[in-house]
Amino acid sequence: MNAIFSSAKHSRLIYVLFLVFVFLIGGLVYLSWSFVAQNTIKFLSPVNPSELKPQIRNMSDNSSRFNQNQIVGQVLMTTLEGTQLSASEAAWLRDGVVGGILLLGRNIENKDQLKALTTQIMLEASSSGVQPFIAVDQEGGSVARIDWIEKTAQVDITSTDQAYQVALKRGQALKDLGITMNLAPVLECSSDQESYIASQGRSFSNHCLEKAMAMVKGYRVAGIIPVVKHFPDGLAWTTTDPHKSLPIIDQDQNQLLSNLQPYRQLIKANIPALMVTHLNYPLLDSRPASASYFFLTSLLAENFSFTGLIIVDDLSMKAVADNYEVGEYALNSLNAGADFLIASSPNDFEKISKTLFTAWQQKQITKSDFDRKLLHITAVKQSLNEH
Incomplete structure (x- = not known):
């Protein structure tokens, strides 16, 4: 028992x-x-043009109320000369022939001046019915155009929670100033502290993917469009500054794909925009990545299934200017799969605009090509109206 x-x-x-x-x-x-x-980051899902707000949908449909110059202009971002709009800059905005304004240090003096400038930009643009991006490079650390708002360097961010809070606080400050897009965060993750990107403290020291995801989330919650950069990661593997010359990256396809795994994972989170910079991979393509069908379409759009906005880094950099004619390079970038181009030099902006207009007339680029790019652009602009 x-x-x-x-x-x-x-x-x-x-x-x-x-x-x-x-x-x-x-x-x-x-x-x-x-x-x-x-x-989990759930930002932008594929957008149907019929779901876009009327004033934005009309642009993506190439309505008859928009002329060719306006349509061409929507794929271009440029800069301003000073702290106020000049007569010609105000005319660009009123005529709807520019898709975005990138603010540089020369455009920024103090909070009141900057807020007045962004208000003036949107006021002038309202007459055309075309909403421009107002962008800035506010990565933090050595790349911070606005001194008085949050500017912690990425290398000094030690956790995903801090990454989120930094981006949220910075994003809220940017939005209060009338800025809608930040060219950040940097995703390159380099073990080589001598590399171009790491030597400036512009990259995370570890857990790069997780911290980048957290920053993207923080910016989006704040109502700011983050632009993840720099695809395809080569600035982590070179000491060459593309502002001064064209970096050469001697990597084969297997090495490249291994290095691009963080980008693939971040793309799965539906990030709204990605910046492609000027890097030459001679083992993979004779053209730099920013004008390469292999990188922009075969790899990024098709292999990685990226449906967001593909932005090409500043075409006024010497990596492009010293090796190519800027207008032709811009055309090649668009035909290779890019959606949106930055030209920090107003002279380059004018050259590119003329080249693209002529190319459209000569059928080197077609209306349907612009339709696809405008759909990506307007989907991102639509998301701004949701915050």
Whole structure:
């Protein structure tokens, strides 16, 4: 009888321990699921033109109320000469022939001046019915155009929570100033501290993907469009500054794809925009990545299934200017799969505009090509109206 009692008591003990085990496992699964659910980035899903707001949908449909100069202008971003709009700059905006304004240090003096400038930009643009991006490079650290707002360097960000909070605070400040797009964060993750990007403290020191995801989320919650950069990661593997000359990256396809895994993962999170910079991979293509069908279409759009906005880095950099005619390079970039081009030199902006207009007339680029690019551009602009 004692043996039976002991056996029954032992069975109950096992049963109780089993229930405790199940409870603990269930709790861990729940906590894990909750963390993932709260930290998963769900920003932009594919946009149907019929779902766009009327004033934006008309542009993506190439309505008859928009002329060719306006349509060409929507794929271009340029800069301003000073702290106020000049007569010609105001005319660009009123005529709707520019898709975005990139603010540089020379455009920024103080909070009141900057807020007045962004207000003036949007006021002038309102007459054309075309909403321009107002962008800035506010990565933090050595690349911070606005001194008085949050500017922690990426290398000094030690956790994903800090990354989120930095981006949220910075994004809120940018939005208050009338800025809608930040050319950040930097995704390159280099073990080579002598590389161009790491030597300036512009990259995270570890957990680059997770911290970049957190910053993207922070910016989006603040109502700012983040532009992840610099695809295809080559600035982590060279000491050459593309502002001064064209970097050469001697990597084969296997090496490239291995280095691009963080980009692939971030793209799965539906990031709104990605910047492609000027890097030459001679083992893969004779053209630099920013004008390469292999990089922009075969790899980024098709292999990585990126449906967001493909932005080409500043075409006024010497990586382009010293090796190519800027207008032709811009045309090649668009035909290779880019959606949106930056030209920090107003002279380059004018050259590119003329080249693209002529190319359209000569059918070197078609109306349907612009339609596809405008759909990507307007989808991102639509998201601004949701915040």
